[in-house]
Amino acid sequence: DTAVSQTPKYLVTQMGNDKSIKCEQNLGHDTMYWYKQDSKKFLKIMFSYNNKELIINETVPNRFSPKSPDKAHLNLHINSLELGDSAVYFCASSRPLQGSREQYFGPGTRLTVT
């Protein structure tokens, strides 16, 4: 009955590789997000999609490409991984158009680039 789920939970890979993180929500929300929590524990938004359309893109390197096949899924693909990409990535969802501004988060994916 997980509301927002992410796979994998842990990801260890080498520099230069390409990897994807998947996110799914079963809350019926129409807006989904990707956040990055860096080594200093700051949580910062990367992208937001509303009903499969990109609405927020926070000056993230273009090696990061979100893909939303439908409004319940928002995947994050990262090309040519770098050491600085090591972080915890959180997916979230909300339904702001229905007046609810709270965002609900997945459990996170810890990415380690070696």
Next chain:
Amino acid sequence: DQQVKQNSPSLSVQEGRISILNCDYTNSMFDYFLWYKKYPAEGPTFLISISSIKDKNEDGRFTVFLNKSAKHLSLHIVPSQPGDSAVYFCAAITQGGKLIFGQGTELSVKP
């Protein structure tokens, strides 16, 4: 350029007493604020929110106070319980729907 600040990285409180977590913001255009609780290896969990048209919102043991003139909000937990030990994040929502988080305050409630 941090628009939401939590200046106390940690707070230790005795079980049964009140926990007060503080948060300051700089952008007067923020109109909605939230508190999230986070356990290790889990995602942030929504706790309580407040609109800028209110100065107080209460939900059980949790109360959030907003002082717009001071650009300050606080989360009160009464009575504190050991299970409340976690990192608490204050956040504000921009007009465009972005959540801007503070750095977090680690609360430890001792039995």
